[in-house]
Amino acid sequence: MRTKVAIIGSGPSGLLLGQLLTEAAIDNVVLDRVGKDYILGRVRAGVLEEGTVGLMDQAKSGAHMHAAGLPHHGFSLAFDGRDHRIDLYSLTGGKRVVVYGQTELTRDLMEHREASGALTVYDAANVTPHDFDGASPYLTYDKNGITHRLDCDFIAGCDGFHGASRKAVPQGAIRTFEKVYPFGWLGILADVAPVSHELIYANHPRGFALCSMRSETRSRYYIQCSLDEKVEDWSDARFWDELRWRLPENHAEAMVTAPSFAKSIAPLRSFVAEPIRFGRLFLVGDAAHIVPPTGAKGLNLAASDVFYLSNALIEFYGHRSEAGIDAYSQKALARVWKAVRFSWWMTTIMHRFPNTDDFGQRLQEAELDYLVQSPAASTSLAENYVGLPY
Template sequence: MKTSVCIIGGGPSGLMLSQLLHLKGIDTIVLERQSREYVLGRIRAGVLEHGFAKLMREAQCGERMDREGEIHDGFIIAHDGRQSRVDLHKYSGGSSVVVYGQTELTRDLYEARDRMNGVVIHNVEDVQLHELTGAKPHVTYRQGDEIVRIDCDFIIGADGFHGVSRKSIPKTVLKEYEKVYPFGWLGVLSRTPPVSPELIYAKHERGFALCSLRSQVLSRYYIQVPLSETVEDWSDEAFWEELKRRLPEAVATRLVTGPSIEKSIAPLRSFVAEPMRYGHLFLAGDAAHIVPPTGARGLNSAASDIYYLYHAMTAHYLQGDSSGLDNYSAKALARVWKAQRFSWWMTMLLHTFPDSPGYDQKLQQTDLDYLFSSEKALGSLAENYVGLPF
């Protein structure tokens, strides 16, 4: 088999790049280790930057997002028994975010690839990357007893943190930065109306909580828990009771509870790998960087990688200009680190840290007080939340 660009990973990043390049006449093949049903069964965040929403429309995949997505012009930070609203529209210069589940977004991308007869191969095993700095880059994978080879010009590693792509870069070249937080998020998805039309980030002495939504009949809630705890430690009833304790009384009293559709614990970590290019291989999304979910930057950071790769590949194939490919790693990492800083700041601001000294707690409270006393501070928060320019 032969293609221009072989994309490892059939999640939203890989599918988005494949779709965008297809529209420019550039051939791609997408390889995915899991089945389509498995990919579509993963529950992920759904707060999209305005730039991400624009990219979906450019990929001709935004019709359902625009019809069913929730436009949010602000969110609420609950603290000290108060609810303080961050007016994104006001402080970002007129921008907003779209709340649209990642599962639905991925479904839209799959359907678009189907309409255009895009090649997405599922259930591949033993994927290996070859001659990344040589003259004949190629990828091999196994299906059953058959070894299949794909010759290509470039390989995109969009196969997540545990994928093979980043691991194919020599350790002498790759430098990794990581911060692991001493807690995780216990998340519950329920078929209940959301408690608020906008997201509520709650800072509480018992731990952080978040009230989110997927639609007007589907809600997503989170509470901070120690890493030592498991899903089995939490019944639905225990989760709802703890969530109510961490919310302002006015919010807790109107919370509608119900059976959980999905329940999971996600540990929080920050991670960046440098460089994001090695020869013919380009890393994108979780393969290169991970952020805590506090600032809703994960999927959006991946989207900026795809934006840069899409324009760089287009310039290379259609104009013979490879400067975008040459500058990809530096350009992508500059934005990645800004997203890292914002997610770290949001996490430090709103969570309860075990064994935190009184000095740190006072600084945390001072930072929160300052935020709502300064329009410039609110402007910085809003600018980052709706998304920095690509």
């Protein structure tokens, strides 16, 4: 079998890239080691920058997002018992974010891909890139006990942090940068109305908390926890009590609780690989970089990678120009590092670190107070949160 672009991974980045290429009449095949049900069973972030929303529209997959997504014109920063709203819309000249679950976005892209007739191979085991340093790359994979070969012009590695794409790169050809944070996020999902119609980021001496949502009737809440915590030690009652501790009184009193139907602990890390182009193999999304979820950048960074790569491939097939391909790694990483910085900064000012004493807590509160009082500082926060331009 042969295609123009072989895409490893059917998460949002792989499906979005595939659909943008399909809309541009560029043949592509998506492969994934797991099945559709497993992919759609994963619960991930859901705050979309305007650039991500625009790419979904360009891929002709944004109709349900516009119907069911929740436009947010601001969010709240809570600290020292106070609550301050960051007005994204006014600070950025009319920009906003849209809250829309990654599972729903993935389903939209899957359904549109199936309707367009483009090929996705699920349950493809041992996917391996070959000869991507030359002019004739190809993939091998196993399915139903048979080894298959997929010849192609280019390979897009959209298969996540633990995927095969980055592992296929020779060790000396890649450099990685990493910071592992000394805490995690304990998160729950509950079918209950959110405590606020916009997100709340809370700094508290007991640790960070985040009040988010997936819809007007489904809430997603997080609290900072140590990495040695176990999910089974956290009853729903204990979680709700701890969350209330960390919120300003008005939100704590307004919160409505319900039994959770999902509960997990996620470690936090910052990770970047350089470069992210190796001959005819390109790394995209989590295969290339990871950010802590504090700044809501993970999915959006994957989308910005897709923007640069899809434009480069469309330029190659439309004009036989390799300029975009040659510039992909540099352009994508320039934006990645700015988002990595923002996510690191948000994480450092909002969380309680093991060495954070009372002095450190006061410094965080002073920085947050300056942040919300200074129009210039608030504007910088808002510009980064809604997403820097591509």
